[in-house]
Amino acid sequence: MNLHQFAETHEVTNQPPSLDGANLWRVDLPLQDWVRRCGGGWAESRIDAYGALAGGPLMAAGFLANQNKPVFSSHDRYGHRIDLVEFHPAYHELMRTAVEHGLPSLPWADPRPGAHVARAGMTYLHTQAEAGSGCPLTMTFASVPALKLQPDLAEQWLPKVLATEYDPRNVGMAHKAGVTLGMAMTEKQGGTDVRANTTRAFAVGVPGPGQAYELVGHKWFCSAPMCDAFLTLAQTDKGLSCFLLPRHRPDDTRNEFYIQRLKNKLGNCSNASSEVEFRGALAWMIGEEGRGVPTIIEMVAMTRFDCMVGSSALMRQALTQAAHHCAHRQVSGRVLADQPLMQNVLADLALESEAALALSLRMGQALDHLDDGQQTRFARLMTAVGKYWVCKRAPAMINEAAECMGGAGYVEDSILPRLYREAPVNSTWEGSGNVQCLDVLRALSKEPGVLDALFAELGDGHGDRRLAAHIDNLKAAFKDTTDIQYRARQLTEDIALGVQAKLLLDAGNAAVSDAFIASRLSGSGRVYGALPRGIDVEALVQRSSPFSN
Numbered sequence: 001m002n003l004h005q006f007a008e009t010h011e012v013t014n015q016p017p018s019l020d021g022a023n024l025w026r027v028d029l030p031l032q033d034w035v036r037r038c039g040g041g042w043a044e045s046r047i048d049a050y051g052a053l054a055g056g057p058l059m060a061a062g063f064l065a066n067q068n069k070p071v072f073s074s075h076d077r078y079g080h081r082i083d084l085v086e087f088h089p090a091y092h093e094l095m096r097t098a099v100e101h102g103l104p105s106l107p108w109a110d111p112r113p114g115a116h117v118a119r120a121g122m123t124y125l126h127t128q129a130e131a132g133s134g135c136p137l138t139m140t141f142a143s144v145p146a147l148k149l150q151p152d153l154a155e156q157w158l159p160k161v162l163a164t165e166y167d168p169r170n171v172g173m174a175h176k177a178g179v180t181l182g183m184a185m186t187e188k189q190g191g192t193d194v195r196a197n198t199t200r201a202f203a204v205g206v207p208g209p210g211q212a213y214e215l216v217g218h219k220w221f222c223s224a225p226m227c228d229a230f231l232t233l234a235q236t237d238k239g240l241s242c243f244l245l246p247r248h249r250p251d252d253t254r255n256e257f258y259i260q261r262l263k264n265k266l267g268n269c270s271n272a273s274s275e276v277e278f279r280g281a282l283a284w285m286i287g288e289e290g291r292g293v294p295t296i297i298e299m300v301a302m303t304r305f306d307c308m309v310g311s312s313a314l315m316r317q318a319l320t321q322a323a324h325h326c327a328h329r330q331v332s333g334r335v336l337a338d339q340p341l342m343q344n345v346l347a348d349l350a351l352e353s354e355a356a357l358a359l360s361l362r363m364g365q366a367l368d369h370l371d372d373g374q375q376t377r378f379a380r381l382m383t384a385v386g387k388y389w390v391c392k393r394a395p396a397m398i399n400e401a402a403e404c405m406g407g408a409g410y411v412e413d414s415i416l417p418r419l420y421r422e423a424p425v426n427s428t429w430e431g432s433g434n435v436q437c438l439d440v441l442r443a444l445s446k447e448p449g450v451l452d453a454l455f456a457e458l459g460d461g462h463g464d465r466r467l468a469a470h471i472d473n474l475k476a477a478f479k480d481t482t483d484i485q486y487r488a489r490q491l492t493e494d495i496a497l498g499v500q501a502k503l504l505l506d507a508g509n510a511a512v513s514d515a516f517i518a519s520r521l522s523g524s525g526r527v528y529g530a531l532p533r534g535i536d537v538e539a540l541v542q543r544s545s546p547f548s549n
């Protein structure tokens with residue numbers, strides 16, 4: 001008897017084929033549709049090329065960069081202070097590829113209509129491969145509108161911010177062709193309440209915009225501390241002001257910027273987040289003295305936009321993995337994706353993913369048309385609405401996608417645990433959930449025309465009586481201002497759902513818009529997979545599955 005044949009316990013069956021190397025653009029029909037729809041179609045070949053990278057080498061680098069967390073050294077072996085954070089080469093590969101493909105710079109360097117959409121499309125692909133590197137990429141991208149408020153500093157820094165060259169060396173900006181930027185606002189006593197900042201700025205000579213100051217104080221969160229400079233808030237006699245604080249002084253010596261330690265985070269592991277102290281750090285004032293919050297908000301608005309793009313991307317990658325798994329995995333002799341209850345779950349996840357993408361790219365489209373007042377007001381409101389809603393939806397959606405994969409979705413070899421740990425950060429940083437909802441109220445009450453811009457976008461329901469009723473309810477909810485703060489989450493959610501429904505209706509895919517409206521505007525289950533009867537789940541599953549189109 002050949003005992004060897006009984007020892008063969010590992011014939012692998014009933015496992016999906018590998019997704020490694022899949023072009024993330026080509027396997028994503030909704031992304032292709034929405035990029036074209038929102039005006040980014042001219043960049044298709046560029047996004048396609050990035051899709052191949054994201055699904056191939058960047059995906060592999062993403063695993064390595066997260067398994068090998070950044071390491072902080074305060075001193076060298078001789079006792080000199082060095083404040084050095086070292087990253088795995090895979091992290092640098094992610095950064096280099098993104099910078100060289102214009103992820104932090106495209107819409108500023110080539111500001112034609114559709115550029116924000118194209119960049120958001122590429123960021124969507126990059127984030128699916130690896131999200132942590134997105135932190136310095138987005139901060140660099142977002143710094144541009146704030147830097148432009150101080151033309152003398154912008155002239156010096158912008159060419160390097162917009163250069164498609166990544167240089168991680170620990171040297172002054174004069175020696176680099178390309179730089180990255182971060183931001184430092186949050187202090188121990190207040191993150192939301194930045195007005196409680198205690199960091200002080202002292203003028204070196206003449207005070208005022210563009211002038212040199214020395215900063216003394218701390219920041220409780222300062223991510224990507226190896227960036228070349230940080231937009232920083234500090235107090236002067238006229239109040240909170242914004243500064244550009246480089247890591248090196250113009251004479252090439254290290255600035256008085258000291259990293260205390262790295263944060264030990266839930267996720268976002270490839271990215272370093274630190275606590276820092278300034279002990280007379282040289283910095284230059286950006287914008288008007290005492291107007292630090294409005295100045296840095298120019299940057300924060302863009303990072304909030306990227307939070308929504310990022311959470312949409314995390315959801316899409318979770319869906320891609322789940323849909324692929326279920327298209328191949330059989331249970332009780334039937335492929336999971338053909339079984340009605342799993343179809344209900346997958347279709348529901350696909351709806352969430354596409355609605356998040358639609359809202360994010362519609363926001364990108366608005367950013368591409370800020371010369372139009374209606375688009376500016378829409379973008380003002382939807383930055384807060386989308387940051388709140390899309391980021392809030394991601395963790396539960398990703399959890400459900402992981403469950404579709406059974407035990408495989410709980411294991412680190414799959415990307416699902418990383419996506420799940422990553423998801424909550426987008427709803428916390430750059431202003432947490434409640435802060436976004438309060439900002440929605442602020443935009444609606446303080447900025448003329450914002451409510452009109454919202455209802456102009458929503459229209460009359462586009463022939464759908466359920467959406468028309470939702471819009472009427474929303475109008476009534478805004479007329480009554482009693483307890484409006486208490487109701488702010490519900491109002492924000494209702495705006496988000498109304499706009500998502502309208503975008504999906506306009507796009508003309510009835511299977512998607514009908515299912516979204518039936519499940520989101522007419523109240524069904526409180527978990528995913530409780531879609532009402534009559535939904536074309538097969539069409540939804542088909543549309544979202546990689547390789548099915």
Ligand SMILES: Cc1cc2nc3c(=O)[nH]c(=O)nc-3n(C[C@H](O)[C@H](O)[C@H](O)COP(=O)(O)OP(=O)(O)OC[C@H]3O[C@@H](n4cnc5c(N)ncnc54)[C@H](O)[C@@H]3O)c2cc1C
Nearest residue numbers: 183184185186190191192221222223429430431432434435
């Ligand atoms: C991984 C990570 C990286 C970060 N990187 C940076 C960075 O690079 N630079 C930087 O400056 N910051 C950074 N942050 C800080 C982040 O932006 C803050 O943590 C965030 O803004 C919340 O501030 P806080 O932690 O002080 O919480 P708090 O301000 O204490 O808020 C606590 C809670 O109260 C809620 N809240 C606040 N006001 C109200 C209100 N009026 N009504 C109801 N609820 C309210 C908030 O929504 C929040 O949920 C980072 C955070 C994390 C987690």
